[in-house]
Amino acid sequence: MESANSTASTPETAATSNFIRTIVEEDLKNGKHKTVVTRFPPEPNGYLHIGHAKSICLNFGLARDFGGRCHLRFDDTNPAKEEVEYAEAIKDNVRWLGFDWGEHLHYASDYFEQLYQWAEQLIRQGDAYVEDLSAEEIRAYRGTLTEPGKESPCRSRTSEDNLALFRRMRAGEFADGAKVLRAKIDMASPNLNLRDPVMYRILHAPHPHAGDKWCIYPMYDFAHGQSDSIEGITHSICTLEFADHRPLYKWFLERLGIYQPHQYEFARLNLTYTVMSKRKLLQLVQDGDVSGWDDPRMPTLSGLRKRGYTPESVRNFCEQIGVGKSDSWIDMSILEEAVRNDLNVRAPRAMAVLRPLKVVIDNYPEGLTEEFEAANHPNDPAMGTRKVPFAREVYIERDDFLEEPPKGFFRLSPGREVRLRYAYIVKCESVVKDAAGNIVEVRCSYDPASRGGSAPDGRKIKGTIHWVSARHAVKAEVRLYDRLFTVPNPDKGGQDFKAFINQDSLRIVEDACLEPALAKAASGSSYQFERQGYFHVGSTSADGTPVFNRTATLRDSWGSGGKKE
RNA sequence: UGGGGCGUCGCCAAGCGGUAAGGCACCGGAUUUUGAUUCCGGCAUUCCCAGGUUCAAAUCCUGGCGCCCCAGCCA
Numbered sequence: 001m002e003s004a005n006s007t008a009s010t011p012e013t014a015a016t017s018n019f020i021r022t023i024v025e026e027d028l029k030n031g032k033h034k035t036v037v038t039r040f041p042p043e044p045n046g047y048l049h050i051g052h053a054k055s056i057c058l059n060f061g062l063a064r065d066f067g068g069r070c071h072l073r074f075d076d077t078n079p080a081k082e083e084v085e086y087a088e089a090i091k092d093n094v095r096w097l098g099f100d101w102g103e104h105l106h107y108a109s110d111y112f113e114q115l116y117q118w119a120e121q122l123i124r125q126g127d128a129y130v131e132d133l134s135a136e137e138i139r140a141y142r143g144t145l146t147e148p149g150k151e152s153p154c155r156s157r158t159s160e161d162n163l164a165l166f167r168r169m170r171a172g173e174f175a176d177g178a179k180v181l182r183a184k185i186d187m188a189s190p191n192l193n194l195r196d197p198v199m200y201r202i203l204h205a206p207h208p209h210a211g212d213k214w215c216i217y218p219m220y221d222f223a224h225g226q227s228d229s230i231e232g233i234t235h236s237i238c239t240l241e242f243a244d245h246r247p248l249y250k251w252f253l254e255r256l257g258i259y260q261p262h263q264y265e266f267a268r269l270n271l272t273y274t275v276m277s278k279r280k281l282l283q284l285v286q287d288g289d290v291s292g293w294d295d296p297r298m299p300t301l302s303g304l305r306k307r308g309y310t311p312e313s314v315r316n317f318c319e320q321i322g323v324g325k326s327d328s329w330i331d332m333s334i335l336e337e338a339v340r341n342d343l344n345v346r347a348p349r350a351m352a353v354l355r356p357l358k359v360v361i362d363n364y365p366e367g368l369t370e371e372f373e374a375a376n377h378p379n380d381p382a383m384g385t386r387k388v389p390f391a392r393e394v395y396i397e398r399d400d401f402l403e404e405p406p407k408g409f410f411r412l413s414p415g416r417e418v419r420l421r422y423a424y425i426v427k428c429e430s431v432v433k434d435a436a437g438n439i440v441e442v443r444c445s446y447d448p449a450s451r452g453g454s455a456p457d458g459r460k461i462k463g464t465i466h467w468v469s470a471r472h473a474v475k476a477e478v479r480l481y482d483r484l485f486t487v488p489n490p491d492k493g494g495q496d497f498k499a500f501i502n503q504d505s506l507r508i509v510e511d512a513c514l515e516p517a518l519a520k521a522a523s524g525s526s527y528q529f530e531r532q533g534y535f536h537v538g539s540t541s542a543d544g545t546p547v548f549n550r551t552a553t554l555r556d557s558w559g560s561g562g563k564k565e
Numbered sequence: 566u567g568g569g570g571c572g573u574c575g576c577c578a579a580g581c582g583g584u585a586a587g588g589c590a591c592c593g594g595a596u597u598u599u600g601a602u603u604c605c606g607g608c609a610u611u612c613c614c615a616g617g618u619u620c621a622a623a624u625c626c627u628g629g630c631g632c633c634c635c636a637g638c639c640a
Contacts, residue, residue: 016587017579043640078639135638142636146567149636180638190568192636201638220640244569244635265570267633272576278640320588322578326571327633334577334589344602351599379602410600419598453598464598530599558600 018323020264024062024235033234036068039106040094041224041238043075044087044208046278047293047300050314050335051269053097057318058266059237060099071104071231077223079207087208089293093301098311104231108223109210111230115218116170118226118256119181119199123162127255128199129154130165131182138180141187142195148188149195155184169202172215176202183222185251193248197221225249225263226256233261239268240325266323272488273332274299275497289501290484296549297484297505307481308526308536308551313342332483336552343526343534343551348376348383351421351466352529352548353513354478356395358441358470361426364392369469372422372452386517390423393470395513397531400465401442403431408558410462412442418463421530425450425461466530473513477541478548480507512548521546528554 027033038059042052063070072094076082094101122128131154133141143149157165166181168174181200189195199222206212228236236249243265253260270276275284276299284290284298294302304314317338321330351374370390377383396412405413412418417427424446432441449456453464482505490497521527521537523546528534533553537546 022581041640045640075640081639131638138638139636144567144636148567177638192568195636198638203638217638219638224640240570241634242640246569267571320577322588324571324578326578328577331576331589337589340601349599378597378599408600421598423598425598455598461598463600466599528599528601531601532599533601554599554601556600 016319016322018266019325020058020235020237020266020323021062021065023264024066027234028066035234036062036066037071037232037234038063038068038237039071039073039104039228039231039233041073041075041108041227042090043078043081044083044090045078045081046086046282047089047298047302048093049276049278049281049301050271050299050304050317051276052093053301053314054269054318054321054323055237055239056094056097056099057315058323060094061319062235064099068234069104070099070101071106071233072101073104073106073227073231074108074209075220075224075227076107076109076207076209077218077220079203079205079210079217082208084208089302096305096311097301097314106227106231107209108218108227109207111223111227112210112214112218114230115223115226116216119166119218119222120163122183122199122252122255123166123181124159125255126159126184128181128183129157129162130169131180131196131198132178135177138198142192143187145192151187152182152196155196166200169200169216170214172204174202176204178202181216183248183252185248191244191247193221193244194251197248221245221248222252225253225261226258228261229253229256229259232259236261236263238263238265240265241268265325267325267327269321270327270329270489271299271332271335272329273483273485273490275485275490280497283498284484287498289498296479296481306536306538306549308343308534308549309339310342310346310526313339316342329489331488339534339552340555343528345380347526347528347534349374349378349530350518350527351388351468351515352476352478352518352532352535353395353397353466353468353473354480354509354529354532355398356468356473356511356513357398357401357439359394359396359426359444359467360441361392361394361424361444361446362429363445366392368392369471370423374422388422388515388517389469389472390420391469391471394420394467395470395473396420396442396465396467400463401428401439403439411465412444412463417447417461418465419450419453419455419461420467421464422453423467424448424453425455466532468513468515470513472516474516474519474545476512476514476518476545476548478509478512478535478550479538480509480550481505482507519545521548526551 040059060070141150180198182196185194187195200216203217204215246263296307371387373385374388400411402413414428419425426444426446430443434440484505485500486502487500490500526536534551535548536551538549
C-alpha cells in the first residue's frame with residue numbers, strides 16, 4: 001500500500017475579510033504603505049500552541065496575500081524564562097505550518113545595544129530616571145485602579161546622575177533588584193501602564209541568545225515597539241490585552257523620534273476542552289499529566305502534529321474561525337472537523353479491528369484463502385486498490401455484534417445478515433459463550449453467491465462491517481486519544497483546572513488486529529480505519545509493528561450522535 | 566467604582582445608511598458495500614436594551630445593561 005498523504009488535499013479556505021485585512025488593504029490602496037511588513041514575535045519560553053497558529057496565519061497570511069514579508073522575531077528580553085530549546089521548537093513549528101521568514105529571523109536581544117543607547121537618550125532628555133525604590137515600594141507608589149499613584153523621590157534626579165547610575169547598572173555594580181530604570185511619564189494616569197513604567201531591570205543571568213554580555217535587560221514595553229521600528233514593521237499585530245500598552249508603545253517611539261509602526265489588537269483564541277496558557281501547559285508537562293509538550297493531547301502545534309493533524313487542516317481552521325475583537329470560544333469540534341475534512345480526501349482507507357470478536361464461518365472451506373480487491377479510497381479511484389485476504393475465521397468489532405439488538409441496530413445479531421465489506425454476506429447462526437456467559441465466538445454461514453459483497457438477488461443488506469482475517473491479522477498498538485478535559489472551560493469558576501482532567505483521554509489498545517497491508521504503513525502517514533476514524537502512524541515499536549495514534553473519530557450519527565470507541 | 570475593549574442565529578463571523586454573506590452545529594431528503602463522504606433543501610422580519618435622527622439604521626446620536634482586560638523589576 002502506498003504511503004499516505006501524497007495525493008489530493010482539501011482546497012485552502014479562501015481568506016475571509018477581517019478588520020485587520022481591511023486596514024492593510026486601505027493602507028496599501030491610499031499609499032500610506034508601499035508594502036506590508038508584519039512579524040510573529042513569540043517569547044521562547046514554551047511551545048507554540050493553536051492560539052499562536054492563529055497569529056502566525058494572520059501575520060504570515062497578510063504578508064503572503066499582499067506580497068509583503070513577515071519576520072520571525074524572538075521577543076527574548078527575559079533570560080530567566082527563556083531557552084534555546086524553545087526557540088528551536090518554535091522555528092520548527094512555524095516551518096511545519098508552512099510559513100517561511102526568509103532572511104528575516106530576528107531577536108530582540110540583537111537590538112540590546114541600540115536599545116541601551118536609546119535608554120540613555122531618554123535619560124538625557126529627562127524622560128527616564130533610575131529608581132532606588134524596591135519592587136514592593138514601587139507597587140505601593142503605583143496607586144490603584146481608582147486612585148492616582150505617588151511620585152518617587154528619585155523622580156527628580158538630574159540627567160547627569162541618572163546617566164551615571166544607569167551606566168553603573170550596566171557595569172554590574174548593583175545587585176538584582178537594587179535599581180531599575182523607569183520612564184518619567186505620569187503617575188496619575190488612568191492608564192496604569194503610563195505610571196512611570198519600568199524600562200530596565202537588573203538580572204545577573206546569562207542570556208540564551210546574547211550570552212553573558214548583559215546584566216540589565218529591557219522590559220517588553222521598552223523593546224517591542226523599537227524592535228518593530230528597527231525592522232520597518234508596517235502593521236504590528238498583537239492580542240487584545242496589549243491594547244492598554246499602545247499609548248506606551250507610541251510614547252517611546254515619539255520621544256525617541258524614530259519610525260512609528262501602528263499597533264493593532266485582535267482577540268486571542270479560546271478553545272473548549274483544553275487550556276491555552278503556556279503556564280498551565282507547562283504545569284501539565286512538569287506534573288507528568290501528559291508525556292511532554294508534544295503529547296498528542298496537547299493543543300500545542302507539536303502535539304497536534306504528533307496526533308496526525310496536517311498543516312493544511314490547522315491553516316484551514318485558523319481561516320475558518322476568523323479574526324475579530326470580541327472574546328470568543330471556539331468549539332473543539334471545529335478543530336476536529338478541520339482535520340476530518342483534510343484527511344477525508346487524502347487518507348487511504350484500511351480495515352482494522354480494535355476490539356476483536358471471532359467469527360467462524362461454518363460453511364466456508366477450512367483451508368481456503370481468498371483475496372478480495374479493496375478500494376484505497378471509495379471516492380478516488382486514482383488512489384488504487386489493494387488485496388485483502390479472507391478465510392474461514394475472521395475478527396469483527398465487538399461493538400458490531402449484539403445478541404439483543406435495539407431497534408435500528410443494523411449490524412450483526414442472531415439470525416440476521418450483515419455484509420463483511422468487500423467479502424461476503426454472512427448470517428449469524430449461533431453464539432458461543434464461556435462459562436461466565438461472555439460471548440467468545442459467533443458462528444455464521446456465508447452466501448457464496450455474494451462474493452465481493454454484492455447481493456445478486458437484490459436483497460437489501462443494511463449493515464456493512466469491517467473485518468480482518470484471523471490467520472492474516474497483524475497485531476499493533478493503537479492509541480485512542482480523547483479530549484484532555486471533561487468540561488468546556490477548565491478555567492472557569494476559579495477552581496484548579498487540573499480537577500477537570502479527563503482520566504480517559506488516552507486508552508491504549510495493545511492487540512488491535514490490522515489487515516496485512518497495514519504492516520508496511522510508513523511512519524508519519526495517515527489512514528482512515530473504515531468506520532472508526534483517522535489514525536496516524538507514529539514510531540514503530542520494538543518488535544517492528546507500527547503504533548497508530550487516533551487523530552479523530554469519524555462522525556457517527558448512530559446512537560446519541562456522540563463519539564464511539 | 567479609573568482606563569481600555571467587546572456585544573449580529575446554539576458557536577464563530579461578514580456587514581461600515583439602502584432593507585441580514587459564509588463556516589460549524591442542527592433539521593429534513595437523495596445517493597452510498599464506511600450508520601463516513603458527497604449531494605440537494607431548511608435554518609436571524611432581525612442585529613444587548615430603550616429612546617432619537619432619517620424616505621430608509623445592525624450600521625448615525627443619546628442613555629442604559631452585560632461581558633472581558635489592566636495595579637509583574639512577565640510577555
